[in-house]
Amino acid sequence: MQNQLFFLFLIVIVSFLYASVGHGGASGYLALMVLFGINQSEMKTSALILNVFVSAIAFISYYREGYFRSKILIPFIILSIPLAFIGAHITIDTRTYKLLLAACLLIATMRILGFIQKKNSEQRITLRFIPAMLIGGVIGLISGILGIGGGVILSPVLLLLHWANMKETAALSAAFIFLNSIAGLAGATLSDFIISPTLYFWSGAAIIGGMAGAYFGSKRFNPTALKYVLSVVMVFAIFKLIIS
Numbered sequence: 001m002q003n004q005l006f007f008l009f010l011i012v013i014v015s016f017l018y019a020s021v022g023h024g025g026a027s028g029y030l031a032l033m034v035l036f037g038i039n040q041s042e043m044k045t046s047a048l049i050l051n052v053f054v055s056a057i058a059f060i061s062y063y064r065e066g067y068f069r070s071k072i073l074i075p076f077i078i079l080s081i082p083l084a085f086i087g088a089h090i091t092i093d094t095r096t097y098k099l100l101l102a103a104c105l106l107i108a109t110m111r112i113l114g115f116i117q118k119k120n121s122e123q124r125i126t127l128r129f130i131p132a133m134l135i136g137g138v139i140g141l142i143s144g145i146l147g148i149g150g151g152v153i154l155s156p157v158l159l160l161l162h163w164a165n166m167k168e169t170a171a172l173s174a175a176f177i178f179l180n181s182i183a184g185l186a187g188a189t190l191s192d193f194i195i196s197p198t199l200y201f202w203s204g205a206a207i208i209g210g211m212a213g214a215y216f217g218s219k220r221f222n223p224t225a226l227k228y229v230l231s232v233v234m235v236f237a238i239f240k241l242i243i244s
Helices: 002-020 026-035 040-064 070-087 094-113 129-146 151-160 166-189 199-218 224-243
Strands: none
Touching (some): 002 026, 094 129
16 A cells, blocks of 8 residues: 555656656656556556646646747657557567667656756757658657657757757647657557556546646746656666666
8 A cells, every 4th residue: 555655656756747847757657667566568558648648738838838839849740640659559579678668768867857958048940841750750659669758759859959949848748748649549549458457546646746747847947856856766767677
């Protein structure tokens, strides 16, 4: 019982922090599931469902603040949505799955700690349609395979290439994650759609944390302490994935 309550508490923290930067939190939920020994067959679909709730909440908050740029999003989703759907059908061996997930968790950890976006530069470089479309396709495929929304990969791309600033990146990532998660879930319904029997409680915790994180994140809140807490959890999950 105590483990279950602690797990729910950590979901609140994960959803709070991820929503504050416009993410749904799937990589964080998967990290927790790894640490708590959740059945791998339940992980992808359960994480995607939580992703849908939290990314939708985050998108609404950032959209209301005027940070969403639909023209930047469109090229990324042209290929990402169908490939996320296809990726959900692809089954890879357990070892490869763990290594790919560990790589995404590492990217997420670097993003959380600010190694990828140290400055909120207002410099803009015009987005290139074809490269953006291809990048979106690759992210979508990986997202479908792993059961994430792809925001942890998209955000660094947008920031490093100066296609969006941090607040715009949060809004774009939230929309991208929501659409890819829906596509991944749609693909999963045609194969093995397995969710945790306690997903209702997980969803409640994720929604609570997501609403708080999205509100404070869009209002310039910087949850520094939680960043380090979540980063420790992610590092442990990466280590467990690599050695298991």
